Amino acid sequence: MRKVPVSYLMPGMRLARPVLGDKGEVYLNTGVTLTQRYIEKLSAIGFCAVYVEDKLLNGVEIRDVVTEKTRRDAIVEVRKVLVQAASPKARVLNAGPELTKVAESIVTELLDNPLSVVNLMDIRAAGAYLFHHSVNVCILAVLTGINFGLPRGQLLDLALGALLHDVGKLRVDPAILNKPGKLTEEEFSQVQKHCAYGQEMLREHRVASMIAYAHHERYNGEGYPLGLRGRDIGLLPQIVGLADVYDALTSDRCYRAAVAPHEVLEMIAASGNWWFDVKLVENFLCCVAAYPTGAMVEVSSGEIGIVTDTPRAYPFFPNVRVLFNAKREKVFPYQMSTVEHNRWISRVLGEEEAQAVRELLH
Ligand SMILES: [Fe+2]
Incomplete structure (x- = not known):
């Protein structure tokens, strides 16, 4: 399977992964053959891309690092807590047992599967960005924490903190959060307040509260709210900060297209020792694939092929099926x-060149 932007979808293509809505519900399931109507609907709802089956990748299995059920449950539970947080009455948030259970499932599944490399980009509609983003940041942060050798107890704190790191955004005017283009100084200072809001809302959860407060601090002191430097930031907020930057940039947003993972x-x-501790960056890089499965690439010796998978610890060196x-x-193909x-x-x-190459193969 491979990810195809909605504008390049064609009737007859078959979905290779379910398309989930903002409540974690299934809009369209795996195996559905796309029609013009479905494609128009996906575009109207605000999906930017979906995964479709690809004959060139026959025999290649791509698995998400967590099960589909866990990802779905996580989106549902994060949504519940965040919706509750949006109410002006909710001064203090209580992450209930369901959310803790979801955090545990994510940690357990990732610990059971230590060779995981994140290869799939989550597919989300424009309006559901925050819920999906929170779950993605959690998965990336826990994988990095596992690589770092953090004990299970700390991984659970990290997971919960990552799921709720942006909860303070619910108190910021959505018109500012979704504004295309540059923010004014005043608007940016409104956005920055989400860290302090989050800290206050999560004060019943010590580690999550600290993560919410410090996940925008940067190693060189250029972050906010305090401009802390180096070790003063704390490891867990830095891990979440790094996962947050990666997921935010690799997602399509209403105001800009996604930047390619590589x-x-x-x-x-x-950015080692610039935005983030270099050791942390090294650990993060082991967990993600720079070239997602299904990407059509040119190898340095001139061959053209399609990425099938990426060995752990070598994010920039995928295995390629040469065509x-x-x-x-x-x-x-070999x-x-x-x-x-x-x-x-x-x-x-x-995308256009890749389509042209595919046509040559028919
Ligand atoms: Fe944030």
Whole structure:
């Protein structure tokens, strides 16, 4: 399967993953054949891309790092807590047993599957951004924490804090949060207040409260609200801050298109001891794939192929199913490990070029 922007979907393509709505409900299920009406609906609701089946990837299984049920339950529970938080009466939030249970399931599943590499981008409608984002940040943060060797108790605190890190945003004017383009100084200071709001709302949960307060602090002191530096920030808020930056940039938003994972990872890799502790960056990089499965790429030796998977700890060196040789001649598909062959990815083909390459194969 591969991710296709909604504007490039064609009737007859089959969904390879369910499309979830903002309440965690299934809009369209795996296996559904897309019609023009479905495509128009997906676009009207605000979905930017979906996963469709891809014959070129036959035999390749892509699994999410957590089960579909856990991801869905997490979205449902986060939504409940955040909706409750939006009420002006909710001064103090109580993350109930359901949310704690969801955090536990995420930690348990990720601990049971230590070789996980995040390969799938979550698919979300424009209006459901915060719920899906919170769950994604939680998964990325826990994976990084596991890599760091944090004990289970701390991972649970990290998971809960990550699920609720942006709860304070519910107190910020949505018109400012969703404003396309640059914010005025006054608007930016309103946005910055979400950290203090979150800290106050979560005061019954010590670690989550600290994470909500400090997840925008940066290693070099350029963050907010206090401009703390280095170790003063604390490890858990820094992990959540890093996961937050990655997920925010790789998502389509109403005001800008998603940045490709490899570009965000290159930026993060270059940011060691600048925005984030370099050790933390190294641990984070083991957990995510720079080139998602299904991406059409050109290898440094000139071959064109499709990414099938990425070995852990080598985020920039995927395994590629080669379809064309360096002379652009069609070949019988074969697997190439870019790590073992000392190659790298020289570029990712854009959606139009990738479609043109696919047509040559028919
Ligand atoms: Fe935030």
